[in-house]
Each structure stands twice: as structure tokens, then as C-alpha cells.
Amino acid sequence: MAEAGIRRGKLMLSGGVAVGRSLHMQRLFSTFALALVATLLCAPPALAWGPRGHRIVARLAEAQLTPQAWAEAQRLLALRGAQHLSDVANWADDLRNTDPALFQRTRRMHFVNFHSGDCIYDPPRDCRRGECAVAAIEKYSAILANRANPPAKRAEALAFVVHFVGDIHQPLHADYRHDAGGNDFQVRWHGRGTNLHKVWDSLMLDSTHLSAAQYTRKLQAEDSSIATGGTPVEWAEESCRIDRDDGVYPRTHFIDQAYVDRELPIAEQRLRQAGARLAALLNRDLGNG
Template sequence: MRFSRGFAAVVSVAALLSAAPVAAWGPLGHRTIAGLAQQQLSEPAQREVRALLQPDDESTLVDVATWADDLRDTDPALFRSTSRLHYVNFSSAQCNYVPQRDCRKGECVVAAIGRYENILADRSRPRAERADALRFVSHFIADVHQPLHASFKRDKGGNSVQLRYGRENWNLHAVWDSLILNSTGLRWPDYAKRLSASPAPSAADAGGDPAQWAEESCRTVRDDGVYPDGNSIDDEWLARERPVAEQRMRLAAARLAATLERLLGPGRR
């Protein structure tokens, strides 16, 4: 599959060298969010997703859930030019988003979601561009709900925070990307069933906009124990923080589904 670089945000090499790593949730988290969102789409919206993706031998949101991260290997140049679009850095624990300060030149996840939503909604654009916009929207909405992708701390999204788990060394970002979820031993279909067993977010909770979602993630970092007290974690800590991660995933799925329904569903604008 190919991406039209005409609408990719261009990021300077100097900026990329100082950017935080971009992986969020890991494959399990991204596929679980995508699977939950797919289940919530109307049949007309699902048909639109299939129409956009099937020429590239894909058909569901799960199929493209990790595409934006996989670019690191499949298209390094495109990965470099879009890597800053996976996150946003807040200036303080007040967690108030100011575009001119927190997203200069539109190079952050908040602006990226809106930009690619517009491309996806524009039926005059080539299918391939809209398909890649769908891939980016699906991925970035998941990313903005990972707390460490919208933090106010100056530690590269927790990558600089080193932790000990048993005999293993981890950084905090990787813990939230992968360990909290993978330690359940579940694969994404079973994890989606697990999350579906809890009440779905209300229509009001499924609303909002990317700036509000990022502010929520920032407040989660501030208020909900995302950072452990010491430099080691155990299964008890993972079990205590897992519901926080899972609620962010439920919200991501509901908001992704609502966004795609608005852009691709029967009531599309």
C-alpha cells in the first residue's frame, strides 16, 4: 500500500532527533481498540471501510491498526515525516491544550487527527489517500488515549523512567504500551470480549474532540497513578493500573467508532 506524501506533515530531521518514541499500546492494545470500534460501526460505515481498504488486501480496522507504527520498517522516510504526529506534549500539569504553544505547525496528534479526518471525509480525493487517512485516524485516536502520549512531564513519554519488574528491566512507556496488557496472557479478540463485558461509554462520553481527549490523558498521568512511587513494579501494581488503561481503551474505541460513523456512516456530512 502506498501513501500520497502530498498531505503528509513534514517534520525536520533536527526535530525528529529530539522527538519521543512513538509506539503506543503495542499491537495488542491497538488491535483491541480497532476490534472494539469495528463492532460498534453500522453496516454502511463498515462497507465504506471495506471499500477503502480492500484494494490493498485489507478489510477491517484491525488489519490496519498498527500500520502507522509499522512504517518504521516498511517506509522509514514516511515514518520520520509523521513520527511527531503520534503524541502531544503539554506545558504543565494544568493540562490545558493551547495549539500555538503545544502543537506548533500542527505537528502533534491533536492536529493530525483533525487533518486526516478532513482527508478521509473528502470524497474528491483518490481512494489511496483516503485509505491512508483512515489508517492514520484509526491509529492516532488510539494513540491520544494512551496517557503517556499526552503528558506534561519532560521524560520522553516515560521512556526515560527505568523500572524493574521481577528480573526484567523496563521503561515506563513500554510498561504502558505492552506489559500492563500483555501480562493478562490474552490475545486481542479475547481482550475485546473482556472490555465489552463492561458497560460501554455513554454517547456523551464517546463525544468530545481530540484536544479534550488529549487533556483527559494528561490528567490521567497527573491523577491516576501512571507513575509508580519507586523504581520497581510488581503484579499488584499492574493489576491496580490495568483498569485505567482499559478504560482509556474503551473510550478510544467508542470515539473512533463515533468519528468514523460521522465521516463514513449513513448520516455522513
Template sequence: MDSSSNWRGFLAHVRPRLRASCPFLAASRLTIALAALLLAASFPARAWGPMGHRLIAELAERQLDPAAIAQVHRLLGESGASTLADVANWADDVREDPNGGELSRQTRRMHFVNFADSRCRFESARICAGGQCAVAAIESYGGVLGDQSKSDHERAQALRFLVHFVGDIHQPLHASYRPDRGGNLFQVRYHGDGTNLHAIWDSRVLGSLRIGWKRYARRLDGRVVAAGPMAPRSWAEQSCRISRDDGVYPLGRTIDVAYLERMRPIAELQVQRAAARLAALLNQALD
């Protein structure tokens, strides 16, 4: 399927939602508006927000084997941190640091994977060329972490990236559609202000509960879910299907309390899956 087919498929998916919220727009004007937004697209922002990433890291650490915990604490000590939650947002800090240099440039596209269309099929050559996506990043850094021949510095850096990228790939709009840049081009209103759907999922779906990450961890503690297949590409495809099938894309333009309450259980389940899979990955790599 070529890029024009991908674009047509995306329009077929989102045009009914845009038309429902903007009935005065003709089809041609909808297409022009979407095309203009595409030109202004930027990279996805912070998946889950700082709170969500710390929440995933904390829940994962509670599921680590004693041997893995000891290794994690030893490697984290290299950077002065003591828990996974302490380093959960480090990868975002690297990306946003204007002086981040080569590391920032090399990892900028590893926070997400944009599927070509709503089939949600991971095709490495098409959507992860050169290993530049979250799926390949998790596979690569997982290998580094488990390689005893690597230096502690390399393994500690891999650990910090893994904690973050596993969280990223479970945010449905960080594993969504290329044509709308994972919801960045799906414009909505929240409390009267203009924003986009990706931003709502980054911070508002979990944040609307208005509790801190430590309290949120207590709320979710004990609801451990099975890790399931230990294949990052399967995790990404699952996230993409959620964004496609579970009402993540609203019919209207306004994000209200009812939408956030419908989406929160979905987000919480994804947080729990991310924590279980991160813990399983670390237990395996640090065995």
C-alpha cells in the same frame, strides 16, 4: 511559562517519587541524573503495543453503522485488508520502516502529544507547532477521510492513520509531559530488568492479563462507554490528567503485580473510550 519553569514544574512532580525509591540521592544529583536522561530521550514507542491497537480497532468496528462498515471495507480493500484490526499497527510499521521515506518522516511526531507541564492544557502553538502532534493528525486525517473529493487512496491512508492515532492519544503516556518524554525517562524495574514507565504502559499493563486481543475484545464487549466530546484536544487533556492524577507514576522504582492490577482498569477504560470515539469519528466521516 518558559522552558526552565516547565522543567522546575516537572521536577516538583517527579522528584518525590525518585527520592522515595532512591533516598541516597541528593537533590542536586537527582537533577543532574534527570537532565542526563533528557539528553538521551527518544520518541515514544508503540502505544498499547500491537495487541492493544488491534483491540481498540476491533471494538470500534463493532460500533460502526452499516453504511460506515461498508465504506470501511471498501477502502480497506485498497490495501488488501478486511478489518480495522488488520491495519491497526500500520502507522507504527511506517514509522519504523528504514525505507519509509517522506511519509515516515512526516508522521513520526504524530503518535503523541507532549504537554508542557502538569497543567495538561493543550496549547497548539507551544506543543503542536506545524500540526506535528496526535491531536492535529486526528483532525487533519479525519477531514481527509470525510472529503468525498479525495481519492480512495488518500482516504484509505487517512483511515489507517486514524485507527492508530486515536488509539495512541488514549494511552496516558502518549499524552503526558514533555520534560520526561511521556515516561520514557522515568526508569523502573520489572521482573528484575531495567525499563521505563512508558514501556510498561505500552505493553505490560494490558499484556499482563496474558490473553490474546480477540479474547480481550470478548471480555470488554458489551461494556461500551459514551464517546463524550468529539474533540481530540479534549481526549489528549483527559489522558494527560489520568497520567497526573491516577497513580500512573508510581512512588517506587519497582513495577509489581499490584501496580499492573491497579492500572489495568484505567487502561481498559481508555481502550473503551478510544474505541467509542474512533467509531463515532468514522460514523460521522463516512456518513
């Protein structure tokens, strides 16, 4: 992404010169290109399903809400100037820039690190001080469900729940290998270096060139029988087992088409499950007012 963007920036510059644009336009292009390059070079490591993955989960869930849960969700979303779950689905990641202090306090809630390949959740070991995705979903779900809480607090909890239920279904957000969820596992992707976490967060999904809306419709059309049950602990343990058993870690460190053909359907299944389970959770927390 960064390399392509930089190349694009250079092309724009030379294009501007070639067609003899005014000096002013050239300067404008130069400034834009430099800003683009700086932005791309400073991009921090990924922390979650990319924006597209989270929006897909939110869209899938929203379509499965009961009328009561949807009415209550809309009331809370409006407090945040939002209309849809997908509008708030990436807020927890965006905090990195919009509210660094809150981001710092919630940073560890985007994932859970198992410390053993048995993939059995052990809270004192895997979720110290309650700072992990499992505990975060339980915490914010409880805040959301309690109508005695201030509406603004419940609205914030809704945004966190929408995001963290997505994250916990991304297999590398519940990993056991002590490699920062694949961030430290370097791979080759289409001739350039990246890391495995990024492949799962966004590169595989983005390679389909489907928008979140298109992707959601594709997933809805393909499947209608997703198990909605389970607990955050079970969802995390599932993710861990996928990392361990389903070829997520390529021995060659090379992401080829065979890898994508094998793993993308698993990623899509996790999105479907996340959407269905998020809906079930929200129907429970918001539905019986």
C-alpha cells in the same frame, strides 16, 4: 522480552547439542538464535500502544460502526488489501521499517507533549507546525470525510486515524513531564529494568496473555456505557490528567502487582473509550455518503 528471548535462544542451542542433532541442524539453530538475538537487541523504543492495544481499539470500534460507515470502511480497506480495521491499526508504526521517509514525516503525530501540568492544550506551545496527535487526527479525519479526495488518499487517512485515536488515549502519549512520555522513566518490572512507557504500551496488557480477540470480548462484556463524545483536544487532556492524578508514575520506580491492579483497569478504560470514540468519528466521517 529481549532477555527472555535471548535466554530462549540459548536454550534452543544447547537443546540442539544435547539431543545430538546433525551439524547442519545445529548450524541452523545457531543462525536462527543469532538472528533472534540481533533482532531483539536492535528493537527500537516503543512508539504506541503495542500491536495488541491498537488491534483491540480497532476491533472495539468496528463492532460499533453503522452499516453505512462499515460499508465505506470496507471499500477503503480493500484498496489496502485489508478486510478489517485491525489489519491497518499498526501500519503507522510499521512505517518505521516499511517506509522510513513517511515515518519520519509522521513520527511526531503519535503523541502530544503538554508543556505544563495544567494539562490545557495550547497549540502554539504543544503542537508546533501541527505535528502532534491532536492535529493529526483532525487532519486525517478531514481527508477521510471528504469524498472528493482520491480513494487511496482516504484509505491512507483511515489507517492513520485508526492508529492515532488509539495513541492519544494511551495516557503516556499525552504527557507533560518532559520525559519522552515515560520512555526516560526507568522502572523495575518482574525483576528487570524497563521503562514506564513500555509498561503502558504493552507489558501490562500482554501480562494478561489474552489475544486481541479475547481481550476485545472481555472489554465488550464488561461495559456498555462509554461516553463517545468529545474532541481530540479533550481526549489528550484526559490522558494528561491521568498521568498527573492517577498514580501512573510510581514514586518507587517499582511496578508491583498493586500497581497493575490499580493501573490496568485505567488502561482498559482508555481502550474502551478509544474504541467507542473511533467508532463515533468514523460513523461521522464515513456514514453519510
